[in-house]
Amino acid sequence: MVAKKTAMKKPVMKAKKVTAMTKKFAKAKVSKVSAGGKGFKIKIGILTGKNFDPIPVGTQDPKYPDKFKFKNNREGWGGQFHIDVSVGLKMAALHPDLFEIDLMTGKDITQARLKKNHVNMNFWYDVGVAMLQKDKKHTKEVMAAHKNPDCRMWPSWEYYDWVLYKPNYMKQCIKAGIPMIDTIFIEDGFDPKNVLKQVQAKKWDKFFVKPAHYTFFGAGAIHGKTQDFIDNPSLLANYAKENKSMKAFLVQPYTLKPNGKVFDEVRNFFIDGEWAYSVYTDGTDYEGVYEQPPGAVKDACKEIACRCYKEVLKAAKWQGKPIKTLMNRIDVGVVPDKSKPKGFRVFINEIELEMTTWLARYVPFNLCDRMGEAATKKARELLTGLLKSGRKVPDAAKVKQVLEVLEERLGPL
Incomplete structure (x- = not known):
């Protein structure tokens, strides 16, 4: 396979219609108490x-x-x-x-x-x-x-940047024993020769590189066979030039399912500090989106997501005080694996703040109300x-x- 640039999995955006109408927006009773003066809001x-x-x-x-x-x-x-x-x-x-x-x-x-x-x-x-x-x-x-x-x-800025600078939460999760994809952390600029040397030491046949700070929708990603990068050093050299303004990168083995397709995700959502719902997103089929059905996969993904969320709570603060978050999405990768007791393995792929896709049309309740x-x-x-x-x-x-x-x-x- 020739090394090439590629986009990471896009956020699920495909919408579907639902026929049932949810209840109308609630109307609050106007308080008889004078709230800060007439008309103040x-x-x-x-x-x-x-x-x-x-x-x-x-x-x-x-x-x-x-x-x-x-x-x-x-x-x-x-x-x-x-x-x-x-x-x-x-x-x-x-x-x-x-x-x-x-x-x-x-x-x-x-x-x-x-x-x-x-x-x-x-x-x-x-x-x-x-x-x-x-x-x-x-x-x-x-x-x-x-x-x-x-x-x-x-x-808050500190909590926001803890999530946006991916090495922060990834290293914290790894320290806590939470499964993640094996990762080489690059935090002082992209050095093609050094990166390739570390990849070869890991004996990865294929690998994937993406910026680790202020990026999404697959911006600035590249992947390919290790041998292709060895045979053609200009591939990584050009990548380094194109991303010279960035300092932090994640280098990971290219993780696929046994059928050769990109792994699937179960996206777990937490609202006001509690697990709320999960949605399956197919790794390659953007039409493959639905509420994750009950079963072993849902349970395993919820369990690891809840472990990860405990780490989120350690970072979430407001005015220096710990606080439950309003909304988090924790993406759990799922790969079929016959060597595992349940026939699959799971790992944390990403933590997201409120500024992400909530998948409102795939939720088993009225997300707007909640x-x-x-x-x-x-x-x-x-x-x-x-x-x-x-x-x-x-x-x-x-x-x-x-x-x-x-x-x-x-x-x-």
């Missing part, structure tokens, strides 16, 4: 932009803004209404008298705008997405917004943490009063 920013995660047909909020619709069916992967915007609208529908939701697209994101909100939640548009725009000024501003504590954004409630709780937690830490929050006294009203409605955190 907590302003929550939601960073959006997913055009690949449509919600089940017919479940959209009737007030879904036209600006955020993807009317080109191909562009919206089968749907014009997507989960990130829908969750923000759900939060507003749950507490219309207490919340004002500031929905933002990528071009809207500036430090100045984020600072005007009491708290912000990023459901999609992060530094990696900004880098795809090839606009250095814009990327710099988005990066600054993520780092600036006065932007009051979840995920995430709307979880995001409301998270907003309360984030704002409470900000106030307790002494961090500057606009209208702090009024925000505190609204939080008290929410506690009356929803109970203590």
